[in-house]
Amino acid sequence: MNNNLNSYRFESCEMLGAFLASTPLVEETWRLCRRADADAQRSFVAQESGRVSYVAFSGVQAVARSRDMVELDEKVFGWFRRGVEGKGAVMVDAPLLQLFLSFYASLHFQQQISEVLKQSKSVVFGGHSVGGAIASLSALWLLSYIRTASPQHPISVLCITFGSPMLGNQSFSQAIIQERWDGNFCHVVAPHDLLPRLLSAPLASDMITTDEEKARLFNNALRKDEDEERCSYWPFGNYMFCSDKGAVCLDNATAILKFLYLTMAAASSPTCSVNYEDYVAKLSCHYLKMRSSTAHYDSSNEAGVAFALQTLGISSHQEAAATRCLDGARRVGWPRSLNNAKMAVSLGKINPCRAEIEWYKKYCDDCGDELGYYDAFKRRGASRREFKVNMNRLRLGRFWEQLIEKMETNQLTRDFHKLAKYVNASNFYKLLVEPLEIAEYYRTGKHREKGHYIQHGRERRFKMFDKWWGERVCGDEEATPRSKYANLTQDSCFWARVEEAICFIYDVVAEADAGRRLMLLHKIDEFEKYASGMVERMEVSVDVLAKNSSYNLFRQEWGELRAQLQLQLPPPSHFPRFQDGMVQ
Structure with a gap:
Protein backbone atom coordinates (compact mmCIF):
# COMPACT_ATOMS: atom_id res chain seq x y z
CA MET A 1 0.00 0.00 0.00
CA PRO A 335 -2.72 11.30 -4.32
CA ARG A 336 -5.59 13.25 -5.91
CA SER A 337 -6.84 10.26 -7.87
CA LEU A 338 -7.04 8.30 -4.63
CA ASN A 339 -8.87 11.21 -2.97
CA ASN A 340 -11.36 11.13 -5.84
CA ALA A 341 -11.99 7.46 -5.10
CA LYS A 342 -12.39 8.19 -1.39
CA MET A 343 -14.96 10.90 -2.16
CA ALA A 344 -16.91 8.39 -4.24
CA VAL A 345 -16.99 6.05 -1.24
CA SER A 346 -18.08 8.92 1.04
CA LEU A 347 -20.82 9.86 -1.42
CA GLY A 348 -22.11 6.30 -1.30
CA LYS A 349 -22.13 6.36 2.51
CA ILE A 350 -24.07 9.63 2.66
CA ASN A 351 -26.69 8.54 0.10
CA PRO A 352 -28.98 6.94 2.73
CA CYS A 353 -29.47 10.43 4.23
CA ARG A 354 -30.61 11.65 0.83
CA ALA A 355 -32.87 8.62 0.39
CA GLU A 356 -34.59 9.27 3.75
CA ILE A 357 -35.30 12.87 2.71
CA GLU A 358 -36.72 11.60 -0.60
CA TRP A 359 -38.99 9.28 1.36
CA TYR A 360 -40.06 12.21 3.55
CA LYS A 361 -40.93 14.30 0.49
CA LYS A 362 -43.13 11.53 -0.90
CA TYR A 363 -44.81 11.16 2.49
CA CYS A 364 -45.55 14.91 2.61
CA ASP A 365 -46.81 15.03 -0.97
CA ASP A 366 -49.25 12.16 -0.27
CA CYS A 367 -50.34 13.42 3.16
CA GLY A 368 -53.98 14.40 3.72
CA ASP A 369 -53.19 17.84 5.16
CA GLU A 370 -52.20 18.95 1.63
CA LEU A 371 -49.36 21.14 2.85
CA GLY A 372 -46.70 19.66 0.60
CA TYR A 373 -42.99 19.04 1.16
CA TYR A 374 -41.84 22.63 1.75
CA ASP A 375 -44.63 23.79 4.04
CA ALA A 376 -44.76 20.57 6.05
CA PHE A 377 -41.09 21.04 6.99
CA LYS A 378 -41.49 24.75 7.59
CA ARG A 379 -44.45 24.25 9.97
CA ARG A 380 -43.08 21.11 11.58
CA GLY A 381 -43.49 20.38 15.24
CA ALA A 382 -41.31 18.33 17.59
CA SER A 383 -41.86 15.00 15.85
CA ARG A 384 -39.12 12.41 15.59
CA ARG A 385 -39.63 12.14 11.82
CA GLU A 386 -38.92 15.83 11.13
CA PHE A 387 -36.03 15.80 13.62
CA LYS A 388 -34.37 13.00 11.66
CA VAL A 389 -34.96 14.81 8.35
CA ASN A 390 -33.35 17.94 9.77
CA MET A 391 -30.32 15.97 10.96
CA ASN A 392 -29.96 14.43 7.49
CA ARG A 393 -30.14 17.93 6.00
CA LEU A 394 -27.24 19.02 8.20
CA ARG A 395 -25.19 15.87 7.47
CA LEU A 396 -25.57 16.32 3.73
CA GLY A 397 -24.57 19.97 4.04
CA ARG A 398 -21.39 19.02 5.94
CA PHE A 399 -20.49 16.42 3.32
CA TRP A 400 -20.75 18.85 0.42
CA GLU A 401 -18.88 21.57 2.34
CA GLN A 402 -16.03 19.12 2.99
CA LEU A 403 -16.00 18.12 -0.67
CA ILE A 404 -15.74 21.78 -1.74
CA GLU A 405 -12.97 22.39 0.80
CA LYS A 406 -10.96 19.47 -0.60
CA MET A 407 -11.48 20.74 -4.12
CA GLU A 408 -10.45 24.31 -3.24
CA THR A 409 -7.34 23.15 -1.37
CA ASN A 410 -6.22 21.26 -4.48
CA GLN A 411 -6.71 17.78 -2.99
CA LEU A 412 -8.88 16.53 -5.86
CA THR A 413 -8.19 16.27 -9.57
CA ARG A 414 -8.56 19.49 -11.55
CA ASP A 415 -11.49 18.15 -13.59
CA PHE A 416 -13.36 16.95 -10.50
CA HIS A 417 -16.10 19.61 -10.82
CA LYS A 418 -16.79 18.43 -14.39
CA LEU A 419 -17.25 14.74 -13.55
CA ALA A 420 -20.85 13.85 -14.44
CA LYS A 421 -21.26 11.84 -11.23
CA TYR A 422 -20.71 14.88 -9.01
CA VAL A 423 -22.39 17.40 -11.30
CA ASN A 424 -25.57 15.31 -11.25
CA ALA A 425 -25.33 14.41 -7.55
CA SER A 426 -24.75 18.03 -6.48
CA ASN A 427 -27.66 19.27 -8.60
CA PHE A 428 -30.00 16.60 -7.23
CA TYR A 429 -28.90 17.50 -3.69
CA LYS A 430 -29.54 21.19 -4.41
CA LEU A 431 -33.05 20.59 -5.80
CA LEU A 432 -33.97 18.21 -2.96
CA VAL A 433 -32.42 19.94 0.05
CA GLU A 434 -32.36 23.66 -0.69
CA PRO A 435 -36.16 23.94 -0.22
CA LEU A 436 -35.56 22.64 3.33
CA GLU A 437 -32.79 25.25 3.82
CA ILE A 438 -35.23 27.95 2.70
CA ALA A 439 -37.97 26.58 4.96
CA GLU A 440 -35.63 26.67 7.96
CA TYR A 441 -34.48 30.20 7.07
CA TYR A 442 -38.04 31.61 7.05
CA ARG A 443 -39.26 29.39 9.88
CA THR A 444 -36.63 30.84 12.24
CA GLY A 445 -37.26 34.43 11.08
CA LYS A 446 -33.78 34.99 9.68
CA HIS A 447 -35.27 36.99 6.81
CA ARG A 448 -36.30 39.63 9.34
CA GLU A 449 -32.73 39.83 10.70
CA LYS A 450 -30.63 39.46 7.54
CA GLY A 451 -32.98 40.03 4.62
CA HIS A 452 -34.48 37.63 2.11
CA TYR A 453 -32.82 34.28 1.43
CA ILE A 454 -31.50 34.62 -2.13
CA GLN A 455 -29.54 37.82 -1.50
CA HIS A 456 -28.59 37.34 2.15
CA GLY A 457 -28.99 33.72 3.25
CA ARG A 458 -28.04 31.38 0.41
CA GLU A 459 -25.01 29.20 1.11
CA ARG A 460 -22.06 29.42 -1.26
CA ARG A 461 -22.21 25.72 -2.08
CA PHE A 462 -25.57 26.14 -3.81
CA LYS A 463 -24.22 28.99 -5.94
CA MET A 464 -21.25 26.80 -6.86
CA PHE A 465 -23.54 23.92 -7.83
CA ASP A 466 -25.52 26.33 -10.04
CA LYS A 467 -22.27 27.05 -11.88
CA TRP A 468 -21.34 23.37 -12.20
CA TRP A 469 -24.76 22.59 -13.63
CA GLY A 470 -24.69 25.57 -15.99
CA GLU A 471 -21.30 24.53 -17.40
CA ARG A 472 -22.25 20.92 -18.08
CA VAL A 473 -22.55 19.54 -21.62
CA CYS A 474 -26.28 19.38 -22.36
CA GLY A 475 -27.94 16.66 -24.37
CA ASP A 476 -30.81 17.03 -26.83
CA GLU A 477 -33.15 15.23 -24.42
CA GLU A 478 -33.18 18.25 -22.11
CA ALA A 479 -35.10 20.25 -24.74
CA THR A 480 -37.95 17.71 -24.80
CA PRO A 481 -41.19 19.10 -23.24
CA ARG A 482 -42.35 17.42 -20.03
CA SER A 483 -45.43 15.21 -20.01
CA LYS A 484 -45.81 15.19 -16.20
CA TYR A 485 -44.78 17.31 -13.24
CA ALA A 486 -41.13 17.13 -12.18
CA ASN A 487 -40.09 15.01 -9.22
CA LEU A 488 -38.29 18.09 -7.87
CA THR A 489 -39.00 21.73 -8.68
CA GLN A 490 -36.33 22.75 -11.19
CA ASP A 491 -35.68 26.13 -9.56
CA SER A 492 -34.22 25.28 -6.16
CA CYS A 493 -34.89 28.87 -4.99
CA PHE A 494 -38.56 28.76 -6.02
CA TRP A 495 -39.86 28.79 -2.45
CA ALA A 496 -37.61 31.71 -1.54
CA ARG A 497 -39.18 33.65 -4.41
CA VAL A 498 -42.64 32.69 -3.12
CA GLU A 499 -41.81 33.93 0.38
CA GLU A 500 -40.40 37.16 -1.01
CA ALA A 501 -43.50 37.74 -3.16
CA ILE A 502 -45.81 37.19 -0.18
CA CYS A 503 -43.82 39.76 1.79
CA PHE A 504 -44.13 42.17 -1.14
CA ILE A 505 -47.93 41.83 -0.99
CA TYR A 506 -47.95 42.76 2.69
CA ASP A 507 -45.54 45.63 1.96
CA VAL A 508 -47.86 47.00 -0.76
CA VAL A 509 -50.73 47.27 1.70
CA ALA A 510 -48.60 49.23 4.17
CA GLU A 511 -46.67 51.34 1.60
CA ALA A 512 -47.64 55.02 1.36
CA ASP A 513 -45.16 56.06 -1.34
CA ALA A 514 -46.79 55.67 -4.79
CA GLY A 515 -43.54 55.04 -6.66
CA ARG A 516 -42.34 52.39 -4.23
CA ARG A 517 -45.77 50.78 -4.26
CA LEU A 518 -45.83 50.55 -8.06
CA MET A 519 -42.38 48.97 -8.07
CA LEU A 520 -43.50 46.31 -5.57
CA LEU A 521 -46.62 45.58 -7.63
CA HIS A 522 -44.53 45.04 -10.76
CA LYS A 523 -42.18 42.69 -8.89
CA ILE A 524 -45.15 40.63 -7.68
CA ASP A 525 -46.62 40.55 -11.19
CA GLU A 526 -43.29 39.44 -12.68
CA PHE A 527 -43.00 36.58 -10.20
CA GLU A 528 -46.58 35.50 -10.86
CA LYS A 529 -45.83 35.26 -14.60
CA TYR A 530 -42.57 33.40 -13.92
CA ALA A 531 -44.25 30.89 -11.59
CA SER A 532 -47.19 30.35 -13.95
CA GLY A 533 -44.73 29.61 -16.75
CA MET A 534 -42.97 26.99 -14.63
CA VAL A 535 -46.31 25.36 -13.79
CA GLU A 536 -47.35 25.34 -17.46
CA ARG A 537 -44.05 23.73 -18.46
CA MET A 538 -44.47 21.23 -15.62
CA GLU A 539 -41.10 22.25 -14.12
CA VAL A 540 -42.53 22.21 -10.59
CA SER A 541 -43.18 19.34 -8.23
CA VAL A 542 -46.70 18.46 -7.08
CA ASP A 543 -46.04 20.00 -3.64
CA VAL A 544 -46.12 23.45 -5.27
CA LEU A 545 -49.75 22.86 -6.26
CA ALA A 546 -50.85 21.43 -2.89
CA LYS A 547 -54.06 23.06 -1.66
CA ASN A 548 -52.51 24.57 1.49
CA SER A 549 -49.06 25.36 0.12
CA SER A 550 -47.42 28.77 0.39
CA TYR A 551 -47.66 29.13 -3.39
CA ASN A 552 -51.44 28.77 -3.30
CA LEU A 553 -51.50 31.22 -0.40
CA PHE A 554 -49.60 33.67 -2.60
CA ARG A 555 -52.05 33.19 -5.47
CA GLN A 556 -55.02 33.81 -3.20
CA GLU A 557 -53.49 36.90 -1.61
CA TRP A 558 -52.40 38.29 -4.96
CA GLY A 559 -55.81 37.64 -6.54
CA GLU A 560 -57.56 39.45 -3.69
CA LEU A 561 -55.19 42.41 -3.90
CA ARG A 562 -55.62 42.72 -7.66
CA ALA A 563 -59.39 42.64 -7.31
CA GLN A 564 -59.28 45.20 -4.52
CA LEU A 565 -57.07 47.65 -6.40
CA GLN A 566 -58.43 46.80 -9.88
CA LEU A 567 -54.87 46.99 -11.17
CA GLN A 568 -53.96 48.02 -14.70
CA LEU A 569 -50.16 47.60 -14.82
CA PRO A 570 -48.01 49.05 -17.63
CA PRO A 571 -45.51 46.72 -19.35
CA PRO A 572 -42.79 45.86 -16.79
CA SER A 573 -39.91 45.90 -19.31
CA HIS A 574 -37.56 47.78 -16.98
CA PHE A 575 -37.84 45.32 -14.14
CA PRO A 576 -35.60 42.22 -13.75
CA ARG A 577 -36.93 39.00 -15.19
CA PHE A 578 -36.53 35.42 -14.07
CA GLN A 579 -35.10 32.76 -16.34
CA ASP A 580 -33.94 29.22 -15.63
CA GLY A 581 -34.02 29.76 -11.91
CA MET A 582 -31.81 32.87 -11.94
CA VAL A 583 -32.48 36.59 -11.72
CA GLN A 584 -31.29 38.48 -14.80
Missing part, protein backbone atom coordinates in the same frame (compact mmCIF):
# COMPACT_ATOMS: atom_id res chain seq x y z
CA ASN A 2 2.78 2.46 0.86
CA ASN A 3 4.56 1.81 -2.43
CA ASN A 4 1.31 2.44 -4.31
CA LEU A 5 0.82 5.68 -2.42
CA ASN A 6 4.35 6.82 -3.12
CA SER A 7 4.01 6.08 -6.79
CA TYR A 8 1.43 8.85 -7.05
CA ARG A 9 3.22 11.58 -5.14
CA PHE A 10 5.00 13.18 -8.08
CA GLU A 11 2.27 12.38 -10.60
CA SER A 12 0.94 15.90 -11.21
CA CYS A 13 4.28 17.66 -11.46
CA GLU A 14 5.88 14.90 -13.49
CA MET A 15 2.93 14.80 -15.88
CA LEU A 16 3.04 18.56 -16.44
CA GLY A 17 6.83 18.60 -16.83
CA ALA A 18 6.83 15.59 -19.14
CA PHE A 19 4.02 17.10 -21.23
CA LEU A 20 5.78 20.42 -21.68
CA ALA A 21 9.11 18.69 -22.36
CA SER A 22 7.55 16.49 -25.04
CA THR A 23 5.95 19.40 -26.94
CA PRO A 24 7.39 22.51 -28.59
CA LEU A 25 5.27 24.75 -26.33
CA VAL A 26 8.05 25.94 -24.00
CA GLU A 27 10.62 26.34 -26.77
CA GLU A 28 8.23 28.21 -29.07
CA THR A 29 7.07 30.46 -26.24
CA TRP A 30 10.63 31.34 -25.22
CA ARG A 31 11.62 32.03 -28.83
CA LEU A 32 8.72 34.47 -29.15
CA CYS A 33 9.57 36.06 -25.79
CA ARG A 34 13.07 36.81 -27.11
CA ARG A 35 11.53 38.47 -30.15
CA ALA A 36 9.28 40.57 -27.91
CA ASP A 37 12.28 41.57 -25.74
CA ALA A 38 14.16 42.69 -28.84
CA ASP A 39 11.28 44.88 -30.01
CA ALA A 40 10.25 48.23 -28.63
CA GLN A 41 9.28 48.74 -24.99
CA ARG A 42 5.67 47.87 -24.08
CA SER A 43 5.40 45.67 -27.17
CA PHE A 44 4.03 42.20 -27.73
CA VAL A 45 4.23 39.78 -30.63
CA ALA A 46 1.79 37.15 -31.84
CA GLN A 47 2.29 34.14 -34.04
CA GLU A 48 0.12 31.29 -35.26
CA SER A 49 1.45 27.74 -35.51
CA GLY A 50 -1.19 25.36 -36.80
CA ARG A 51 -4.24 25.79 -34.57
CA VAL A 52 -2.12 27.16 -31.70
CA SER A 53 -1.60 30.91 -31.30
CA TYR A 54 1.31 32.29 -29.27
CA VAL A 55 1.21 35.76 -27.70
CA ALA A 56 4.42 36.95 -25.97
CA PHE A 57 5.02 40.18 -24.04
CA SER A 58 8.26 42.10 -23.83
CA GLY A 59 10.11 41.99 -20.52
CA VAL A 60 11.67 45.38 -21.23
CA GLN A 61 9.18 47.53 -19.34
CA ALA A 62 9.35 50.59 -17.13
CA VAL A 63 7.68 49.66 -13.83
CA ALA A 64 7.22 52.08 -10.96
CA ARG A 65 8.80 51.23 -7.59
CA SER A 66 5.85 50.34 -5.40
CA ARG A 67 4.68 47.94 -2.70
CA ASP A 68 1.00 48.70 -3.36
CA MET A 69 -1.58 46.00 -4.09
CA VAL A 70 -5.02 46.73 -5.51
CA GLU A 71 -8.17 44.81 -6.38
CA LEU A 72 -8.72 43.65 -9.93
CA ASP A 73 -10.79 45.88 -12.20
CA GLU A 74 -14.39 44.63 -12.26
CA LYS A 75 -14.97 45.89 -15.80
CA VAL A 76 -12.07 43.79 -17.07
CA PHE A 77 -12.06 40.66 -14.89
CA GLY A 78 -15.77 40.58 -13.98
CA TRP A 79 -16.82 38.25 -11.17
CA PHE A 80 -13.25 36.96 -10.63
CA ARG A 81 -12.36 40.13 -8.70
CA ARG A 82 -14.63 39.09 -5.82
CA GLY A 83 -12.87 37.85 -2.70
CA VAL A 84 -12.55 34.25 -1.64
CA GLU A 85 -14.71 33.49 1.37
CA GLY A 86 -12.61 33.62 4.52
CA LYS A 87 -9.50 34.79 2.60
CA GLY A 88 -10.23 38.45 1.91
CA ALA A 89 -10.17 40.42 -1.32
CA VAL A 90 -8.32 39.29 -4.44
CA MET A 91 -5.36 41.70 -4.73
CA VAL A 92 -2.58 42.11 -7.30
CA ASP A 93 0.48 44.30 -7.67
CA ALA A 94 -0.70 47.81 -8.66
CA PRO A 95 2.09 48.74 -11.15
CA LEU A 96 1.89 45.35 -12.89
CA LEU A 97 -1.89 45.58 -13.17
CA GLN A 98 -1.60 49.10 -14.57
CA LEU A 99 0.92 47.84 -17.12
CA PHE A 100 -1.46 45.09 -18.25
CA LEU A 101 -4.37 47.54 -18.49
CA SER A 102 -2.31 49.75 -20.80
CA PHE A 103 -2.03 46.77 -23.18
CA TYR A 104 -5.67 45.79 -22.69
CA ALA A 105 -6.88 49.29 -23.61
CA SER A 106 -5.01 49.30 -26.92
CA LEU A 107 -6.93 48.62 -30.10
CA HIS A 108 -4.05 46.48 -31.43
CA PHE A 109 -4.28 44.08 -28.45
CA GLN A 110 -8.07 43.73 -28.75
CA GLN A 111 -7.87 43.10 -32.50
CA GLN A 112 -5.12 40.52 -32.06
CA ILE A 113 -7.02 38.57 -29.38
CA SER A 114 -10.19 38.74 -31.48
CA GLU A 115 -8.31 37.09 -34.37
CA VAL A 116 -6.94 34.44 -32.02
CA LEU A 117 -10.43 33.56 -30.79
CA LYS A 118 -11.70 33.22 -34.35
CA GLN A 119 -8.87 31.14 -35.79
CA SER A 120 -7.28 29.07 -33.00
CA LYS A 121 -8.20 26.17 -30.78
CA SER A 122 -5.48 27.03 -28.25
CA VAL A 123 -3.65 30.17 -27.17
CA VAL A 124 -0.38 30.25 -25.27
CA PHE A 125 0.55 33.47 -23.48
CA GLY A 126 4.19 33.98 -22.60
CA GLY A 127 6.52 36.56 -21.18
CA HIS A 128 9.99 36.99 -19.77
CA SER A 129 10.56 38.95 -16.54
CA VAL A 130 7.89 41.65 -16.12
CA GLY A 131 6.40 40.47 -19.41
CA GLY A 132 5.51 37.24 -17.63
CA ALA A 133 3.23 39.11 -15.23
CA ILE A 134 1.47 40.75 -18.17
CA ALA A 135 1.09 37.33 -19.80
CA SER A 136 -0.44 35.91 -16.58
CA LEU A 137 -2.97 38.73 -16.33
CA SER A 138 -3.79 38.37 -20.04
CA ALA A 139 -4.43 34.64 -19.59
CA LEU A 140 -6.55 35.32 -16.50
CA TRP A 141 -8.56 37.94 -18.36
CA LEU A 142 -9.19 35.56 -21.30
CA LEU A 143 -10.19 32.70 -18.97
CA SER A 144 -12.64 35.04 -17.22
CA TYR A 145 -13.97 36.31 -20.54
CA ILE A 146 -14.55 32.79 -21.88
CA ARG A 147 -16.23 31.75 -18.61
CA THR A 148 -18.68 34.67 -18.61
CA ALA A 149 -19.19 35.61 -22.26
CA SER A 150 -18.81 32.25 -23.98
CA PRO A 151 -18.73 29.31 -21.50
CA GLN A 152 -18.98 26.74 -24.30
CA HIS A 153 -16.06 28.25 -26.27
CA PRO A 154 -13.71 25.38 -27.19
CA ILE A 155 -10.47 27.40 -26.99
CA SER A 156 -7.90 26.33 -24.38
CA VAL A 157 -5.58 28.76 -22.59
CA LEU A 158 -2.04 28.18 -21.30
CA CYS A 159 0.42 30.67 -19.81
CA ILE A 160 4.19 30.02 -19.67
CA THR A 161 6.40 32.63 -18.01
CA PHE A 162 10.17 32.87 -17.57
CA GLY A 163 11.52 34.59 -14.46
CA SER A 164 8.22 36.35 -13.78
CA PRO A 165 7.78 38.36 -10.55
CA MET A 166 5.16 37.45 -7.97
CA LEU A 167 1.81 38.93 -8.92
CA GLY A 168 -0.91 38.68 -6.27
CA ASN A 169 -1.85 37.80 -2.69
CA GLN A 170 -2.97 34.50 -1.20
CA SER A 171 -6.63 35.19 -2.07
CA PHE A 172 -5.57 35.66 -5.69
CA SER A 173 -3.83 32.28 -5.64
CA GLN A 174 -6.78 30.62 -3.90
CA ALA A 175 -9.29 32.11 -6.35
CA ILE A 176 -7.36 30.60 -9.27
CA ILE A 177 -7.35 27.20 -7.55
CA GLN A 178 -11.06 27.56 -6.80
CA GLU A 179 -11.77 28.08 -10.49
CA ARG A 180 -9.53 25.09 -11.35
CA TRP A 181 -7.27 27.31 -13.45
CA ASP A 182 -4.00 26.60 -11.62
CA GLY A 183 -3.13 24.04 -14.29
CA ASN A 184 -3.26 26.81 -16.92
CA PHE A 185 -0.15 28.56 -15.52
CA CYS A 186 3.47 27.37 -15.57
CA HIS A 187 6.26 29.64 -14.29
CA VAL A 188 9.80 28.66 -15.33
CA VAL A 189 12.35 29.81 -12.72
CA ALA A 190 16.15 29.67 -12.76
CA PRO A 191 18.02 29.07 -9.46
CA HIS A 192 19.89 32.39 -9.52
CA ASP A 193 17.11 34.65 -10.88
CA LEU A 194 16.25 37.34 -8.34
CA LEU A 195 13.01 38.67 -9.82
CA PRO A 196 10.68 35.71 -9.02
CA ARG A 197 11.96 35.73 -5.41
CA LEU A 198 11.63 39.37 -4.48
CA LEU A 199 8.02 38.87 -3.32
CA SER A 200 7.02 42.12 -1.63
CA ALA A 201 10.33 43.86 -2.31
CA PRO A 202 9.93 46.82 -4.69
CA LEU A 203 10.43 46.21 -8.38
CA ALA A 204 13.19 48.09 -10.14
CA SER A 205 12.45 50.28 -13.11
CA ASP A 206 15.68 49.22 -14.81
CA MET A 207 18.08 46.30 -14.70
CA ILE A 208 20.08 45.90 -11.48
CA THR A 209 23.79 45.94 -12.24
CA THR A 210 25.86 46.80 -9.17
CA ASP A 211 27.13 44.00 -6.93
CA GLU A 212 26.06 45.97 -3.87
CA GLU A 213 22.45 46.27 -5.06
CA LYS A 214 22.36 42.60 -6.06
CA ALA A 215 23.57 41.58 -2.59
CA ARG A 216 21.04 43.80 -0.86
CA LEU A 217 18.12 42.44 -2.89
CA PHE A 218 19.45 38.88 -2.57
CA ASN A 219 19.53 39.08 1.24
CA ASN A 220 16.11 40.74 1.30
CA ALA A 221 14.63 37.97 -0.87
CA LEU A 222 16.16 35.25 1.30
CA ARG A 223 14.77 36.83 4.45
CA LYS A 224 11.28 37.11 3.05
CA ASP A 225 11.24 33.66 1.45
CA GLU A 226 12.40 32.03 4.66
CA ASP A 227 9.47 33.48 6.60
CA GLU A 228 6.46 32.66 4.46
CA GLU A 229 3.99 34.07 6.99
CA ARG A 230 5.29 37.56 6.23
CA CYS A 231 4.85 37.21 2.47
CA SER A 232 2.13 39.45 1.09
CA TYR A 233 2.71 37.97 -2.39
CA TRP A 234 1.84 34.34 -3.00
CA PRO A 235 2.70 31.83 -5.76
CA PHE A 236 -0.06 30.55 -8.04
CA GLY A 237 -0.16 27.84 -10.67
CA ASN A 238 2.82 25.53 -11.28
CA TYR A 239 6.50 26.38 -10.88
CA MET A 240 9.14 24.66 -12.99
CA PHE A 241 12.52 25.05 -11.26
CA CYS A 242 15.27 24.74 -13.88
CA SER A 243 19.00 24.25 -13.57
CA ASP A 244 21.85 22.94 -15.69
CA LYS A 245 21.00 19.44 -14.44
CA GLY A 246 17.28 19.41 -15.19
CA ALA A 247 13.88 20.72 -14.12
CA VAL A 248 11.40 19.95 -11.34
CA CYS A 249 7.73 21.02 -11.19
CA LEU A 250 5.85 21.93 -8.01
CA ASP A 251 2.25 23.04 -7.57
CA ASN A 252 1.97 23.44 -3.79
CA ALA A 253 2.32 27.14 -2.84
CA THR A 254 3.99 26.50 0.52
CA ALA A 255 6.53 24.15 -1.05
CA ILE A 256 7.14 26.64 -3.88
CA LEU A 257 7.95 29.41 -1.39
CA LYS A 258 10.37 27.13 0.46
CA PHE A 259 12.11 26.03 -2.72
CA LEU A 260 12.41 29.58 -3.96
CA TYR A 261 14.47 30.15 -0.82
CA LEU A 262 16.42 26.87 -0.93
CA THR A 263 17.40 27.14 -4.60
CA MET A 264 18.44 30.76 -4.23
CA ALA A 265 20.51 29.98 -1.17
CA ALA A 266 22.33 27.36 -3.26
CA ALA A 267 22.97 29.83 -6.10
CA SER A 268 26.43 31.36 -6.26
CA SER A 269 25.72 34.45 -8.36
CA PRO A 270 22.19 35.88 -8.03
CA THR A 271 21.19 38.25 -10.81
CA CYS A 272 18.19 39.95 -12.39
CA SER A 273 19.33 39.16 -15.93
CA VAL A 274 19.10 35.43 -16.69
CA ASN A 275 19.27 33.78 -20.08
CA TYR A 276 16.78 30.91 -20.09
CA GLU A 277 17.96 29.71 -23.50
CA ASP A 278 20.08 26.81 -22.23
CA TYR A 279 17.46 25.63 -19.72
CA VAL A 280 14.76 25.51 -22.41
CA ALA A 281 17.04 23.74 -24.90
CA LYS A 282 17.94 20.99 -22.41
CA LEU A 283 14.45 20.52 -20.95
CA SER A 284 13.39 17.55 -23.10
CA CYS A 285 16.71 15.74 -22.63
CA HIS A 286 16.61 16.15 -18.84
CA TYR A 287 13.09 14.72 -18.54
CA LEU A 288 14.05 11.68 -20.59
CA LYS A 289 17.03 11.20 -18.27
CA MET A 290 14.81 11.51 -15.20
CA ARG A 291 12.41 8.86 -16.49
CA SER A 292 15.22 6.39 -17.19
CA SER A 293 16.76 6.99 -13.75
CA THR A 294 13.68 5.84 -11.82
CA ALA A 295 14.66 2.22 -12.33
CA HIS A 296 17.44 2.62 -9.74
CA TYR A 297 14.98 3.45 -6.93
CA ASP A 298 12.42 1.44 -5.02
CA SER A 299 9.58 3.89 -5.75
CA SER A 300 8.85 6.84 -8.02
CA ASN A 301 8.51 9.03 -4.91
CA GLU A 302 12.07 8.19 -3.81
CA ALA A 303 13.30 8.79 -7.37
CA GLY A 304 11.41 12.06 -7.56
CA VAL A 305 12.86 13.38 -4.31
CA ALA A 306 16.39 12.36 -5.28
CA PHE A 307 16.06 13.89 -8.73
CA ALA A 308 14.67 17.13 -7.29
CA LEU A 309 17.57 17.50 -4.85
CA GLN A 310 20.18 16.73 -7.51
CA THR A 311 18.56 18.97 -10.12
CA LEU A 312 18.20 22.02 -7.91
CA GLY A 313 21.63 21.72 -6.33
CA ILE A 314 20.29 21.54 -2.77
CA SER A 315 23.22 21.37 -0.35
CA SER A 316 23.64 18.45 2.02
CA HIS A 317 22.77 20.44 5.16
CA GLN A 318 19.47 21.55 3.53
CA GLU A 319 18.60 18.12 2.13
CA ALA A 320 16.52 17.01 5.12
CA ALA A 321 14.45 20.22 5.09
CA ALA A 322 13.90 19.96 1.34
CA THR A 323 12.82 16.32 1.60
CA ARG A 324 10.34 17.12 4.40
CA CYS A 325 8.98 20.00 2.35
CA LEU A 326 8.42 17.83 -0.73
CA ASP A 327 6.93 15.00 1.31
CA GLY A 328 4.58 17.38 3.13
CA ALA A 329 3.47 19.00 -0.10
CA ARG A 330 2.66 15.63 -1.61
CA ARG A 331 0.66 14.53 1.45
CA VAL A 332 -1.44 17.70 1.35
CA GLY A 333 -2.57 17.35 -2.23
CA TRP A 334 -1.83 13.79 -3.20
